[in-house]
Amino acid sequence: MVPSWAGRCTKGPSVIPELPEVETVRRELASWLPGRTVLEAERMDAPAGPKYAGLERLPGQRIEAVQRRGKFLLLPLVHMPADARRAQGGSARQDGHSEAKGDELVVHLGMTGVVRRTPPPGHLRVRLRLSGPAPSDLYFQDVRRFGRFTVVPAGDYRHLPTLAALGPDALDPAFTTEGFRRALARSGVAIKTLLLSQRVVAGVGNIYADEALWRVGVHPLRPARQLRRAQVVALHGALLEVLEASLALQGTTLYDYRTVNGEVGAFLQELAVYGHAGEPCRRCGTRLERLVVGQRGTHVCPRCQPAPRRASRRVTRRAPRRTRRAA
Numbered sequence: 001m002v003p004s005w006a007g008r009c010t011k012g013p014s015v016i017p018e019l020p021e022v023e024t025v026r027r028e029l030a031s032w033l034p035g036r037t038v039l040e041a042e043r044m045d046a047p048a049g050p051k052y053a054g055l056e057r058l059p060g061q062r063i064e065a066v067q068r069r070g071k072f073l074l075l076p077l078v079h080m081p082a083d084a085r086r087a088q089g090g091s092a093r094q095d096g097h098s099e100a101k102g103d104e105l106v107v108h109l110g111m112t113g114v115v116r117r118t119p120p121p122g123h124l125r126v127r128l129r130l131s132g133p134a135p136s137d138l139y140f141q142d143v144r145r146f147g148r149f150t151v152v153p154a155g156d157y158r159h160l161p162t163l164a165a166l167g168p169d170a171l172d173p174a175f176t177t178e179g180f181r182r183a184l185a186r187s188g189v190a191i192k193t194l195l196l197s198q199r200v201v202a203g204v205g206n207i208y209a210d211e212a213l214w215r216v217g218v219h220p221l222r223p224a225r226q227l228r229r230a231q232v233v234a235l236h237g238a239l240l241e242v243l244e245a246s247l248a249l250q251g252t253t254l255y256d257y258r259t260v261n262g263e264v265g266a267f268l269q270e271l272a273v274y275g276h277a278g279e280p281c282r283r284c285g286t287r288l289e290r291l292v293v294g295q296r297g298t299h300v301c302p303r304c305q306p307a308p309r310r311a312s313r314r315v316t317r318r319a320p321r322r323t324r325r326a327a
Contacts, residue, residue, distance in 0.1 A: 016146075017109045019170055019203030019243050021251035021265060022071050025115055028260035029073070030066040033130075033138070037062045037080050040129035047145050050159060054103065054151030055126065061102055063130075070166045070202030071109070076154060077102035104154045106163065110146030112256040115139070125149065143256065166202040170243055175201055181232045184224040191227065191235075192220035193294040204239060207252055207274045210299045212238040214273045219305040220293045226308070245270065273299040 017025075041058040061077035068074065079102050107115065114120070120141035126149045128138040140149050150160075157164035167183070168174040183200040184191070194200055195209045204212075213220055215238040218231055227235070246252055251265030254275070258264060272282050277290035277299055286303040 015207065015254055016071065016111055016205055017113075017251065017257050018071060018205035018208055020208075020246035020267065021257050022068055022073060022109065022203070023171070023247055024250045024259055024265070025109070026066050026068045026073055029115065032135070033063050033075070034065050035062065036130040036132045036136075038077075038128055039131055042127040042129075044124045044127060046125040046149075051148045051150060052126065055149070057103055057151050058105070058128065063105075064102070069163065069169055070198055071205070072163050072166075073105075073107040073115075075105040075107070077104060077151075102154060103151050104156075106148060106150050106152060106160060107140070108148040109257075110142060110144065110148065112143040113147030114141045114256065114258050115260055116141060116258075116262070117260060118262070162198065165199055167199045168201060170201050170203040170239060175236075177233050177236045180236045181229065184227055184232055187224040189224060190221045190293055191218060191224045192296075192298060194224045195239075196294060196296065201239065203243070206296050206298075207254075207271070208239065208242050208246065210274045211242045211272060214299075214301060214305060215242065217304050219307045220291070220298050220300060222308050273301065275299065 038058040038061055041055045043052055043055050046052040058077075060080055062080050064076045064078055066073065066075055107113075109115075112123075116139040117135040117137065118139070119137075120139055123141050123143045124139060125142050125145075125147070126140040130136045130138060140147070152160070168176075168179065180200065184194065187194050187200075192209050192213060195204050196206065198204075210220070212235060216231060216234040218227065218235060246265070246267040249266040249270070250259055250263060251257060252267040252271065253264035254268065273288055276288050279288055280286065281288055281301040281304060284301065284303050286301055289300055289302055291298045291300055
């Protein structure tokens with residue numbers, strides 16, 4: 001694919017990258033980051049506050065791996081001896097920080113965050129200079145400043161409550177049908193709201209919740225505990241199927257999301273309901289609707305996904321959002 005930093009898709013507004021997008025970024029970073037030592041960390045035009053805390057601790061630490069939990073990238077670090085850092089082009093630290101235990105770099109893309117190997121045209125928040133052959137710089141670009149690029153003691157998520165409370169990752173074997181069934185049976189909230197909470201399954205967001213619920217014919221407002229066992233099994237499978245299908249195409253670019261290599265996600269054209277309000281359902285031909293569930297725009301087929309009786313009286317319908325197709 002040809003990098004397309006300049007072009008933007010206009011299917012809809014910015015949304016938070018979900019599991020397929022973040023996993024795509026993780027895989028690209030994992031091919032060249034592990035084993036490199038951070039020689040310099042520059043906080044550029046980054047907002048004050050906890051989202052960029054701890055960057056001063058990065059120099060002298062080696063990136064051990066690039067991992068992911070839900071929509072978070074986790075990079076475990078190990079302190080390098082001072083002589084090793086000097087050999088790699090860095091300077092010895094004078095702060096007396098212990099080399100016995102490393103920290104962890106936590107990255108969240110927010111709505112518009114992009115991790116790049118080349119300098120962005122603007123909105124640069126963090127630049128890392130790394131040891132090793134070129135490319136040896138890492139850039140974090142974020143237009144709307146909702147992203148996070150912070151350093152914490154390894155595994156210490158006290159100040160990251162969303163990360164600390166994550167349920168099993170959708171692609172982890174721990175996300176089982178039976179565990180999913182038990183979690184749904186304990187909750188009376190709308191099934192889509194529960195999916196977006198990240199407590200039942202981590203990594204599923206607005207796009208893939210809509211797609212999976214449409215695939216199995218479950219209305220987003222149906223209370224989770226009302227799903228029959230067969231529906232739970234089908235939804236569990238549909239979540240995995242849509243996430244893996246999107247991951248195979250590097251995710252979905254609606255507007256800002258880009259891979260580390262500057263490519264767009266190609267799953268946009270595969271979306272059956274998300275962003276298609278006012279268009280005929282691929283399955284039955286009924287006009288798709290856009291509702292609001294838990295303050296999130298939600299796309300549904302009123303025929304394939306009949307609303308529960310009580311919910312049908314309080315559904316808020318919005319006119320289809322006028323958007324342009326991605327070029």
